[in-house]
Amino acid sequence: MGRVGLNQQKLVLAAADLADAEGFEAVTMSAMARRFEVKAASLYSHVASTADLRAQIAVLALGELAERAGAAVAGRSGSDALLEFASAYRDYARLHPGRYAATRHPLPEHLLAAGRAHAELTYAVLRGYGLGGEDATHAVRLIGSVLHGFTDLELSGGFSHSAPPSQESWLRAIEALDATLTRWARA
Amino acid sequence: MGRVGLNQQKLVLAAADLADAEGFEAVTMSAMARRFEVKAASLYSHVASTADLRAQIAVLALGELAERAGAAVAGRSGSDALLEFASAYRDYARLHPGRYAATRHPLPEHLLAAGRAHAELTYAVLRGYGLGGEDATHAVRLIGSVLHGFTDLELSGGFSHSAPPSQESWLRAIEALDATLTRWARA
DNA sequence: ACGTTTGCCTATAGGATGTAGGCAAATCAC
DNA sequence: GTGATTTGCCTACATCCTATAGGCAAACGT
Numbered sequence: 001m002g003r004v005g006l007n008q009q010k011l012v013l014a015a016a017d018l019a020d021a022e023g024f025e026a027v028t029m030s031a032m033a034r035r036f037e038v039k040a041a042s043l044y045s046h047v048a049s050t051a052d053l054r055a056q057i058a059v060l061a062l063g064e065l066a067e068r069a070g071a072a073v074a075g076r077s078g079s080d081a082l083l084e085f086a087s088a089y090r091d092y093a094r095l096h097p098g099r100y101a102a103t104r105h106p107l108p109e110h111l112l113a114a115g116r117a118h119a120e121l122t123y124a125v126l127r128g129y130g131l132g133g134e135d136a137t138h139a140v141r142l143i144g145s146v147l148h149g150f151t152d153l154e155l156s157g158g159f160s161h162s163a164p165p166s167q168e169s170w171l172r173a174i175e176a177l178d179a180t181l182t183r184w185a186r187a
Numbered sequence: 188m189g190r191v192g193l194n195q196q197k198l199v200l201a202a203a204d205l206a207d208a209e210g211f212e213a214v215t216m217s218a219m220a221r222r223f224e225v226k227a228a229s230l231y232s233h234v235a236s237t238a239d240l241r242a243q244i245a246v247l248a249l250g251e252l253a254e255r256a257g258a259a260v261a262g263r264s265g266s267d268a269l270l271e272f273a274s275a276y277r278d279y280a281r282l283h284p285g286r287y288a289a290t291r292h293p294l295p296e297h298l299l300a301a302g303r304a305h306a307e308l309t310y311a312v313l314r315g316y317g318l319g320g321e322d323a324t325h326a327v328r329l330i331g332s333v334l335h336g337f338t339d340l341e342l343s344g345g346f347s348h349s350a351p352p353s354q355e356s357w358l359r360a361i362e363a364l365d366a367t368l369t370r371w372a373r374a
Numbered sequence: 375a376c377g378t379t380t381g382c383c384t385a386t387a388g389g390a391t392g393t394a395g396g397c398a399a400a401t402c403a404c
Numbered sequence: 405g406t407g408a409t410t411t412g413c414c415t416a417c418a419t420c421c422t423a424t425a426g427g428c429a430a431a432c433g434t
Contacts, residue, residue, distance in 0.1 A: 003381055003430065030421055042382045044423070106343060134351050141337070141346060141356040142363060149336020150328070156293060159328060164321050169328040176329060176367040183366070190399065190412055217390055229413045231392070 004036050008046045011036075012056040019057055019098025027054055027098070055107055061099035062114040065092050069121050077128030079178045085125045086147055086174050093151045100155070119144075129181045139181055146177055191223050195233045198223075199243040206244055206285025214241055214285070242294055248286035249301040252279050256308050264315030266365045272312045273334055273361050280338045287342070306331075316368045326368055333364055 014035055019027050029050055033040040047053045065088075072088035073081045093100040107115060122140045131139050150173055153159060159166040201222055206214050216237055220227040234240045252275075259275035260268045280287040294302060309327045318326050337360055340346060346353040 006381070028421065029423085038381090039383065040421075041384085041423075041425095045381065050422070104339075104343060134355075137349065137351060138356045138359045141340070141353070142333075142360050144340055144345065145333050145336035145360060146329075147336070148340060149332035149334070152291070152339065153328070153331055153335060156291060158331070162324065164324060166328070168321075169325045172325045173329050173332060176371075179370070180363040180367065184363075193412070215390065216392085225412090226414065227390080228392075228394095228415085232412065237391070 004038055006036060006038065006042075006046060008056070011043065011046050012053065012060055015053055016057045016060055016096075016099050016102070019102060020096050021098070024054070024057075024098050024101040027057065029053070054102060054105060055111055057099060058102040058105055058107055059111050059114045061096065061103050062118060064096075064099070065089070065103070066114075066117040066121060068092055069118070073121065073125055081125045081128050082143075082178055082181070083174055085121070086170075086177075089147050090151050090154075090170065093155060097155055100151070104152075126181070129185045131181065131185055135184055139184065142180070143177060146173055191225055193223060193225065193229075193233060195243070198230065198233050199240065199247055202240055203244045203247055203283075203286050203289070206289060207283050208285070211241070211244075211285050211288040214244065216240070241289060241292060242298055244286060244289040245292055245294055246298050246301045248283065248290050249305060251283075251286070252276070252290070253301075253304040253308060255279055256305070260308065260312055268312045268315055269330075269365055269368070270361055272308070273357075273364075276334050277338050277341075277357065280342060284342055287338070291339075313368070316372045318368065318372055322371055326371065329367070330364060333360055 011032060015027050015032055018031060018035065022031075027050075029040045029043050032043055032053070047056065068091075069085055069088045072084040076084055103115075119140065122143055123136065125143070126136055126139055129139070150170060154166050159169065198219060202214050202219055205218060205222065209218075214237075216227045216230050219230055219240070234243065255278075256272055256275045259271040263271055290302075306327065309330055310323065312330070313323055313326055316326070337357060341353050346356065
């Protein structure tokens, strides 16, 4: 049997794709072994455990998400930045549901840096609103709550089977968020 | 070996408690078998599968949550109802993280009724704001997003290790929600 | 060409799910 | 109370997934 030429990166990438296609739960060592036509034990040279593999997907996803969100807000500010930031976030989650699900799993201490980039991006979006101090923290938490909450409910099917289409609700939610941040900045 | 006198209700209740104590993932047939000092195979007379057991926890949790939220909004309306509704929601999630996690898992068709009660309660809260038609649906989705999003991020540790305390952010979020609903009603 | 690294193997043990078939305690009918 | 039925639990088994240990040979560096 020749070698497949596997390494950690290829493994994690394929695992992320499997997560998007079959769900985060479907990511197992056995499944990856089947995917590469390799014995499951062989994978442990590339990854420490199933939990580690899944954490690596989260790291990958957080990086990709930060990249897209960063590109979306570059050169924009205020409402414009907020809308593009939010859209990038939701689009990523809908395009990559498995990767997005991975980001919700708690990361081990030594991989935590990946999560930080995202929070900092949210602060960057806020800069256009002129919010500072504790207001900024409250705002970051509110933005995170709305984006994650809406996305999560939409992905788990909570908004389907009922009119109007969720896209409209999404725009209303982002508008409301913009109005709130503007109001907070005035006070 | 005498009988333990197990039935579905006892099993699901104990499983829900285990979920709260050890996490939703910890709910397995083997774990429940250990808990009741019974062989794992014996549990299949009470529950069809692990997935079924977990779905039953979701049904239980949705019922309990609807009960508490219902009690919280009884006799109140407007901002007052919204705040109490939101508090009941968050308090339940913090007191019963495992049960709350269960509600996020998609339910099989035949158990879906349990989820409906919650959505209807949200509509009831809205009544005080005088929102109707599509506005009401957008509002329900926004409320759900904020409550679930904040709660979920808070539970997964996103808000810890940073000042100010999340309780303040929570109150600000609910205030903002109230202001948004009021604004929507005026338009 | 030689030594080292690295990718993959076999063997093995443990733990979880789920099915089949059986026995006996509890419950119900009369 | 005796008999029939239901119900709670059992053993035995097949299957799948995780994870460790130890080994071999292909690929790579020099």
